[in-house]
Amino acid sequence: SYVLTQSPSVSVAPGQAARITCGGNNIGSKRVHWYQQKPGQAPVLVVHDDSDRPSGIPERVSGSKSGNTATLTISRVEAGDEADYYCQVWDSGSDHPGVFGGGTKVTVL
């Protein structure tokens, strides 16, 4: 089954940029989606289809993809951005197509 790999943690100072990566075999052929989850809360979609932002998500949140890695970038990080972030793909053609990465904890210093 398809595997997505994320670094367990990222630390960033306020005002700097946080970059969260998601790796997977031939990920360039798949669309990557990203979710933010704060403690005790349900996940929230922040980017879909590699780089599209749902309404209400600020422009300083962006997604990109290059080679075998997708990246979620949060510019000008604020204390409220501290959360777990998960990437997700839909592995069409598989009998169990829903796949999440292991998650990355973003800590604002």
Add this chain to the structure above:
Amino acid sequence: EVQLVESGGGLVQPGGSLRLSCAASGFPFSTFIMNWVRQAPGKGLEWISYIRSDSTTIYYADSVKGRFTISRDNAKNLLYLQMNSLRAEDTAVYYCARGRVASSHYFDYWGQGSLVTVSS
């Protein structure tokens, strides 16, 4: 406003059964794909099941296949997850999530979750 509200969680003994429900409102439920996603305590998200709007296509994760059954009642705007032969490793918060498809399938709205604890 889109709302998804799970119910039916609780404490169950190993080998027991439980049925979760997800009440949907604020959107045309019968036209949307729905999913169940779970999260064990302190762990990451795990997708476990998908059901197409007309129930003609269903998928399960290997971890629950043969034990869990997803279903829906479009007349009542309800999504279900019947969980049988429960194990300790099924202990988790269970979320229902609405599916969207643009170039790929993702989850645009989530419920608040329902905690299932499997323990003797």
